Amino acid sequence: MPGTAPRWIRRWAIATTIILASPAMAQLLGGGGGRIGNAVGGLTSGLAGGLTGQGVGNGPLTRAIVTPLDNLGGMLSSTAPGDLLSLRRERLRALVQDNRRVLDADDAGAPIRRDEIVGLGLTPEALAKAKSAGFTLARTETVDNFGLTLSVLAPPKGKAARKAIEALRRLDPAGSYTLDYVYEPARAPLAPIAGPAVGGGDAGAGVAIGLIDGGIGNHPAFANAHIEQRGFAGDPKPSGHGTAVASLMVGDVGAFHGVLPGASLLAADVYGGSASNGSAVAIVRAMGWLAERRVRVVNISLVGPPNPLLEAGIKALQAKGILVVAAVGNDGPAAPPQYPASYPGVIAVTGVDAKGQALIEAGKPLHLDFAAPGADMVGAVPGGGWERVRGTSFAAPLVTASLARLGSVDRLAATARPGRGRIGRGIVCGDCGTAPQKVGAK
Known part of the structure; x- marks a missing residue:
């Protein structure tokens, strides 16, 4: 067929x-x-x-x-x-x-938090209209450092959020309303992993990098790293994805070397070990924390659809001079452009193999800035050991750490070299990945 x-x-x-x-x-x-x-x-x-x-x-x-x-x-x-x-x-x-109790889908099939509609900066009059129409104000949140007030509304009983949101927009045409979309780590949902999370204390001095992902697990590669970890969907819980991404930036042990081992890493876990998390609300709250801590650049190897809340968070980071690097995703060029990589000003990253060929599964964003190794290399596994990694998720942190080290996009672009396929301005950090044989990985 x-x-x-x-x-x-x-x-x-x-x-x-x-x-x-x-x-x-x-x-x-x-x-x-x-x-x-x-x-x-x-x-x-x-x-x-x-x-x-x-x-x-x-x-x-x-x-x-x-x-x-x-x-x-x-x-x-x-x-x-x-x-x-x-x-x-x-x-x-x-x-x-598999998460019907807490998740639903929008009309295009994108996962959303069930029974949650987020209003940005709603007036008291708008909230009163919503309540009179049967909506319930579940909670109000203020995102520190961004001046954003979020009102999370539950729809009238028996009405799905994806349908009820249109009623709110008719009641308040000037208001900003969005579904609370769930973002995934550039291929699939996140599972928890047994064992303690790394960090939780002072991130130390030096260049500060921000990471929004799953939690980071203990590993010898982080023995001398300066990592502070905070949870935005419950306590931080280690994940394979977050641990591997972090190791590519600040890990260092034996033959394995991240791009910037001496850097401070502030890691925001927006999953808490559950695939039903990773919502736009959690991501924007994480952005506010990273802005408060004055990171230089933020890595987001997560993908999903556009929405006003995520866009507002990206703009707030950019307004503070913080650079955002994001993976383009791994669902192929026929998939819709993924966000936040496709937002203006976000540094969109794709992956290449050891021969400099763009990965066949890489997504097609609205713009593409750089490529970096995304295959034929290893990342850390929670608890110890290594595994081969593949995907744009693992190219993005190489660009993020390189950008933090060099200090500007122009300096990063000056290091780019040619490759094959769709690679934006070229391949950066081309020699950064650690080959599997160097650490004894099969």
């Missing part, structure tokens, strides 16, 4: 969905040495045994075999872009279905 994904794509989608479809698996695992423990019940189930790298953890892979993602590029080379788009739709549908 036209538009139907090939059999291997469907099987791979089912397998990764069954075992949580998390970026820890969908982008982090790839060397064949990783295992997850007790993966049951869908996308948000916990991992009792933990994600493992080279001999770390003790849980067996219980329900499916995952295609090594570092080998995925060869298979994707013969796959039509529409097949990746179909896989994306299946993944998002599964995310919503």
Whole structure:
């Protein structure tokens, strides 16, 4: 049937969905040495045994075999872009279905927080109109440093938020209302990982980098790092995605070297170990904290649709002179442009392999600034060990750390070199990734 994904794509989608479809698996695992423990019940189930790298953890892979993602590029080379788009739709549908108590979907299938409509800077008159129409004010939040007041409204009983929002817009045409969209780590939802999170104290002195992602787990690569971690969806909980991204920026142990080991990293966990988190509200609250801490540049390897709240947060960071780097996503060029990478002024990053070829699965944003290594390299696994990583999620932090080190986009652009495919102004930090063989990863 036209538009139907090939059999291997469907099987791979089912397998990764069954075992949580998390970026820890969908982008982090790839060397064949990783295992997850007790993966049951869908996308948000916990991992009792933990994600493992080279001999770390003790849980067996219980329900499916995952295609090594570092080998995925060869298979994707013969796959039509529409097949990746179909896989994306299946993944998002599964995310919503497995989290029906807290998630819903908008009319385009994008995941949103159920029964939540966010009003930006609403007047007392607007709130009174909403209440008279059957809406309930669930809570009011003020985003520090941004001057943003958020009113979270619950729709009238029995009416979905995606439908009720139109009634609010008719009642208050001058107001700004949005659904609370859920953003994912550039391929799939996030699963928690057993073990403690790293950091939580003073980030130390020096160049300050901000990270909005899943939580960072303990690893020898962070022994001398200055990391402060704060949760915006409950307490920080380690994740494969956040740990790998952080290691590429500030990790340093043995043969593995991040781009800027001496930097301070302020990490905002917007998931708290649950794929149903990662909402626009949590992300913008995290942005406010990073602005307060005066970071120089913020890495966001998360993707999703545009919305006024996220855009307001991006503009507020930019108004304070803070640079934002974002991954373009890994759902192929047929997928819609992803945000925040597609917002004006955000530095949009794609990935390349060791030969300088743009990754076949890379998304197509409204603009593209740079490419960096996004394959044929390793990242840290919570608890210790390494795994091959692949995707634009892991190219973005190389650009972020390089930008923090060099101090300006122009200086970064001066280091860019040619590559193949759609790579923006060129490949930067081309030698930054650590090859698997250097750390004994298979």
